[in-house]
Amino acid sequence: MSAAETEKSGTNKGLKFTNTLTREKEVFRAIDDENVRLYVCGPTVYDFAHIGNARPVIVFDVLYRLLSHLYGQEHVTYVRNITDVDDKINARALRDYPDLPLNDAIAKVTQKTADQFHKDIEALGVLEPSHEPRATQHIEGMIEMIKVLIEKGHAYVAGGEVLFDTVSMPDYGGLSKRKLDEQKAGARIAVEDHKKNPGDFVLWKLSSDEEPGWESPWGRGRPGWHIECSVMSEHHLGKVFDIHGGGLDLIFPHHENEIAQSRCAHGTSTMANYWLHNGFLQVEGKKMSKSEGNFFTIQELLEKESFGDRKWPGEVLRMAMLMTNYREPIDFSRRKLEEAENLLAKWPEPVETDAEPSSEVVEALKDDLNTAGAIQALHALAVEAVKDPARLPVYSATAALLGLHPVVADLSGVDEGDVEAAINRRLEALKAKDWAQADEIRAELTSQGILLKDSKDSETGERITTWELKR
Structure with a gap:
C-alpha cells in the first residue's frame, strides 16, 4: 500500500x-x-x-x-x-x-x-x-x-x-x-x-x-x-x-x-x-437494566407513556443527548428531558435558507465535537432570532447543522383564554410604559412555551400581538 x-x-x-x-x-x-x-x-x-x-x-x-x-x-x-x-x-x-x-x-x-x-x-x-x-x-x-x-x-x-x-x-x-x-x-x-x-x-x-x-x-x-x-x-x-x-x-x-x-x-x-x-448512559443515576425497571427502548419513549408517565418527542431526546459532551457519561433523566424540552420551546420555527451556519457553533463542534458549547451558542442565536427576524436564516442553518428544531406541541392542553388575558395585561402595561411588568408577563409566557410576535395594525398603527406554542 x-x-x-x-x-x-x-x-x-x-x-x-x-x-x-x-x-x-x-x-x-x-x-x-x-x-x-x-x-x-x-x-x-x-x-x-x-x-x-x-x-x-x-x-x-x-x-x-x-x-x-x-x-x-x-x-x-x-x-x-x-x-x-x-x-x-x-x-x-x-x-x-x-x-x-x-x-x-x-x-x-x-x-x-x-x-x-x-x-x-x-x-x-x-x-x-x-x-x-x-x-x-x-x-x-x-x-x-x-x-x-x-x-x-x-x-x-x-x-x-x-x-x-x-x-x-x-x-x-x-x-x-x-x-x-x-x-x-x-x-x-x-x-x-x-x-x-x-x-x-x-x-x-x-x-x-x-x-x-x-x-x-x-x-x-x-x-x-x-x-x-x-x-x-x-x-x-x-x-x-x-x-x-x-x-x-x-x-x-x-x-x-x-x-x-x-x-x-x-x-x-x-x-x-x-x-x-x-461514553456510557445510565438512567436516573443507575445502570440501565430490565431488573432495575429502568430499561427503555427508543420506541417506548417515543410512542408510550413509559418514562415519566408521558411520551417524549424525538427532538427532545436528541437535544438531551447532545447537552452532554459525547465522551462523558450521561445521566438520562426526566429532569434532563424537561430541561431540553424547555430550551427547545423558546426557539423559533426555522426558515428555508442557504445561509451559512454560525461560525461560533461551527468552531465549538470542530473542538472535539463540543455539542454542549454549540447548543449554548445556538440558544443565544435563537433568542436573537425571536427578537430580530433578520437573524432567522443564520439561526435556521445552524439548527440544521445540529439536526435540531423546536418542539411543536399539541394546543389541546392550553387555555387560550388565559393566554389572551395575559397578552392583554401585557399590552396595557406597554401602554402605561411599565416595561418591567410587560417583560415579566412575556417571560412567564415564554417559560410555558408560548412565543409572542408583535406587529402593528397597518391602518391604526396600534400594536398587535399574536402567539404560538412551541412545547
Whole structure:
C-alpha cells in the first residue's frame, strides 16, 4: 500500500478529536479531502434499540453533518452497518417464531427489528448514512479474509472453529491498552481447551442443522462478530480509512479485534487513523437494566407513556443527548428531558435558507465535537432570532447543522383564554410604559412555551400581538 493511501495528507480545517488510539486530542487531517471516510458500528437486529443505542447514532450523525459542512456532503462517505447474523438473533427467532423454519424466522426477526430501528432514528432526526451494509451480504468477503489470515499465520483451525491467534500480532491490545499476559478467563473471554491462548477469538464457527450457515473451506458455518466489521469497512472505505466510531463498550473486545484482523490481513500499520468513542448512559443515576425497571427502548419513549408517565418527542431526546459532551457519561433523566424540552420551546420555527451556519457553533463542534458549547451558542442565536427576524436564516442553518428544531406541541392542553388575558395585561402595561411588568408577563409566557410576535395594525398603527406554542 502506498504512502498516499495511508498518510493524513488532507487539509487542516481546524478539526480536533480525542483519539482513543493515542489518548490525545489531535488535529484531524483526512487521507483524502475528496473522500473523507467514517465507519460506525450499527445495531445487532435481534431486539428494538434501547435509549443507550441511540447515543452513538445521534453523536455520529452530528459528526457526519459537520464533516459534510466542512468538506461537502459529496466528499464524505459514512458507513453504519447492520449485524443480521448473530446467536442472539437465532435465539430470538426460535422464541418468537417456533413454528417457522429457522431461516424464515430469522428473516422475520431481522426485518421487523431493522424497520423499527429506522423508524426510531428518523424520529430522532438522524440522516441516512452513505451505505448501510448488512453482515449477511458480505459472507463471501469474510471467508476470503479468514483464508488470508490463515495463510499469513494469524489464524488456525481447532475444535471446529477458526480462531485468530493473538500472539501472532506483537502489538495486539494497542487500542484498549491491554497486554496479552493480562488476558485471563473472565466474563468477556471464554477459555476452551482448543484455544492456543485465552484471548484468541472466533473468526468462523460451525453451524448445526438447526442453525443458519454458509459453506466454507472449514465446513458449513457462520462468522464471528468481529470479522463482519473488518470486511464491511474495507468493502466500502478501503483497507485504511479516516475515522472509526462507536460506544465506549466496543473498545474491547470488538474494536480491538477489528484492528487485529484488518491489520494482519492487509499488512497495514493501522485500520483507521482516528478512533472516537462515546461514553456510557445510565438512567436516573443507575445502570440501565430490565431488573432495575429502568430499561427503555427508543420506541417506548417515543410512542408510550413509559418514562415519566408521558411520551417524549424525538427532538427532545436528541437535544438531551447532545447537552452532554459525547465522551462523558450521561445521566438520562426526566429532569434532563424537561430541561431540553424547555430550551427547545423558546426557539423559533426555522426558515428555508442557504445561509451559512454560525461560525461560533461551527468552531465549538470542530473542538472535539463540543455539542454542549454549540447548543449554548445556538440558544443565544435563537433568542436573537425571536427578537430580530433578520437573524432567522443564520439561526435556521445552524439548527440544521445540529439536526435540531423546536418542539411543536399539541394546543389541546392550553387555555387560550388565559393566554389572551395575559397578552392583554401585557399590552396595557406597554401602554402605561411599565416595561418591567410587560417583560415579566412575556417571560412567564415564554417559560410555558408560548412565543409572542408583535406587529402593528397597518391602518391604526396600534400594536398587535399574536402567539404560538412551541412545547
